[in-house]
Amino acid sequence: MSPDDDRDNASPAPAAPVPPAATAAPTPPRRRWPPWEDIFAFAWRPIAVYTLAWIAAVVVVWEIIHAGILYDFVTSPDSRDVRVAQEVARVTLLRMLPVGIAGALFCAWRVLRRVVRGDAVKTPACLWLAVAGIAVPFLYLPGVEYQNIYLVGAMVVCLGVAVAYVLRDGLLARPHGGWRHWDLSRRRAWWLTLAAWLTFALVMGFLAHWRFITFHAEPYDCSWETNAVWGITHHGLPSISIGADPFYRHKHLPAVYFDAHAPFAYYLYAPFYALIPDSRTLLWLQALWMGAGAVGAYLIGRTWFRREWAGVVLAWVYAFNPGIQGHCLHDIHANVLAIPTVVLAAGLMEARQVRAAVAVAFLAAIIREETALFSACLGLFWMFSRRDRTRVRAGALVVGWSLLVLLLITKVLMPGFGGQPRWTHFSLFFRGVGIGSVIGSFLLNPWGAVMSATQSNKADFFWMAFVPVGFLVVWGTRAGWFALAALALLVASGNQSFFTQGMNYSAPIGIAATMMAFMGARAWLMARRNRSAVELDANRMTILGYLFVVALAGNLLYGNILSKTYQFEYGEVPYRRTSQYDYRWRLGSVATLPPYGQRERDLWDVIRRVPKDVPIATSWSINPQLSSRDVAVILPYMAETNPADNHPRYVVVDKLPPMTEAPEKSWLRFRGDPAWRVFYENRAGVIFERR
């Protein structure tokens, strides 16, 4: 059904027939009913929708009352066992149904009466909200968003479409309303955009901080990246000790990190880290940087949709994106910073700040070894958007710079330090290993690439990434350049960690989904039949309203701001401390944040007593908290094969529950070793000192 149909419905029913001319004494005109065909034609649609809405309302109430059996009710409709087990509840639903039918009959009677009288009958669009609302109780069930990805995605889209339909109907009903000329002032729009940024940074920064102080941060990669920034501030180069086992067993620690990664973005962190040398500094900076993409989204939105409020909507859509939020909780990584940087560069270009846009795109290229691919995609987008010569020149410049950076890092810098990009993460090659082989596979065996891209874990991942942007990505082919990096880096990989939203490896999809969804909304608006300025304005609000609703729903399901759960831990089990809801053993979400109690305070007391500037070994769970130093290896490795001055002089062991690794064996080992003595111990941890 379209709004146009409704407007047809809204036209008056056939006029009552003219009464026959009076021949005798005047008698009241005898009422005649319109032909039944006319009654049917004008009444069937509202009656059907009222009936659906009433039944849906009854079902929703029943779903809420019987939420405990709802999961099986929806997901096992063909199971006899489930039917038998739910017999009583199903009978209850059938008994409740007459209430809905009575309501529907009452509404049908009112509709028929109006039709018979010749009054206008219009189907209230908001009834579709009740119909779509059937999905809501199911969406609130724990863990369904990861267990039933496709069903949940379809439900979110239905809800978004219903809200958009109601919105459009309401707007078109008031073609001369003030809404057409409403917009935000530039100042207010900026405030609301900054609010989106701040919300993102505060919430994600707080959650990352909480993970850290409750010992849920992981050595891989909180310790790795903290080591790197420590190395920059103390030695001028990113360096590592956490990876001594197994990567740097025979090198002097800290070893230079450039053989594995080239995280130049960390040089921007370094001044702040030098002031407060702690991982929490990096976590807050990361949240702040990741949120900065909201500004880029605002600049894109206000230009593409020619309304300030549209920019604000896109800024919030960016802030609500669960994948982008998740990158702040997968410890610390440089490559994810490319997402806000590229979006910001794109926004600056739309705001005609060409030099700033190119400078930010240059920055995106040098963030880490692979991020030049993302900036190259941005350059291609500018080059082929065919707006003006300035864009073509800027795009060519960025593409050239990106290729140069890519070559220098992967062919000169990393090999110079004895390393190379991690090709072990990838599996889709044509012949041999390398970027050429990946491209060859796509070009020469495209159906093979399709086969690879549609494996269940990859299909799940792409679906989940597209839900919070309402699948508008499909219409955003003009921004398809951003998908190139995602194709090259994601489809080519066989590692499940690449296909878990929020894990740093999944970063390429963040840029593609964001930019293509924005472009998709724009393309959708252009493609609509905007027969009048009123319809154009209504469609703009409708499309952006849809995008906002699905973004909210995506955040509620998969995100962290006012969401069902916190997507709290990333990494392969059991390398996680919490254990509630799980996605493919890579992502652990929790309904409640872990506590910060006396045990945690005691453990921090232990950590604060560890002598500075000496090599140490730690148990797994507390290595991130002790990673701001030159040498902090993880037990049971004691840097035996590294030079003697790297050998730990202190060993720090926690007494937390052994969800990740069991520290008890280290505790027993060192307390029984005469070469070590207890330096400090409390109920939460212990420091051993070499005698």
Next chain:
Amino acid sequence: MALAQAQAVLAPAASFTVHKTADMNPGRPWLAIGALGLVAACSIADPHRPQWLEAHGHNSVRWIAAVPFGVLGIVGGGKIQRYPGGWNTPWEEHTAAEATQLAGNEKAIFLLTADGAVVRKADAHANPEPLTNGGGIARFAISSTGDVHVLAQGHAQRLVEGRLVDTPCTSREAKALAVGGEGTYLLTTAGTLAVETTAGACQDVATPFVASDIAASDVAGGNYSLAAVDNRQRAWLFQAGHWDELPPPIAYRAGNFPRVTGVVQVAMSALTLWARTNEGWVFAFSDPR
């Protein structure tokens, strides 16, 4: 120091649930921004309430034993698994052996075979070494030094050089036992506890519940010393001279609301208390207090 102060401020400030949403009135952006600080709607677990954390993988086991490297579980089919395992393998196969019960310490694992004999395996790959001549053993426990205590025909005995010798509590009819720092604890068939003290006496241990299982640790300086399960499938922990009833383990499963489960077995190592639920799921005790 600044971080420590910030942390001290953050922790109590966030220890309540906030249900406010942002005021999005564009006419008052400062108000919106101020309110946005609350939008995390933080729901933080009570730092004064202990909880159980389920071992990853939702493994269902028939028996558990606490060991210094985690927990061992009998999964049937002649397999014993350990948790936590390696990368992407929360439960990893530890050894292959048919057993109905097991226990372990730093040096070895001990198994009770189906015919009621106790055997010892020095490591996962070692051949089993019989410790008792015959069967008839219903339950056993070991100390951290490897001393074996058994229940034979319902009575507690100690294994000394391959022979079973009586202990001060041998006269009591028992159904479970555990070796703690104070001595060997017995769970009598009546559901009461008794301890064979190191001084050679058999003393009753007062409990506010009727017990169905016990676990203890004899490692000095550990986190826990004695735990029990009552006949309502609730776990109890003895600490600071009195018994604390622990909250029940909660199982989180997709599509279902969090569900309280009952404890049927507890196992204890020096630093960790483990529980096995009536559905075979394994939980580790976590006490932030």
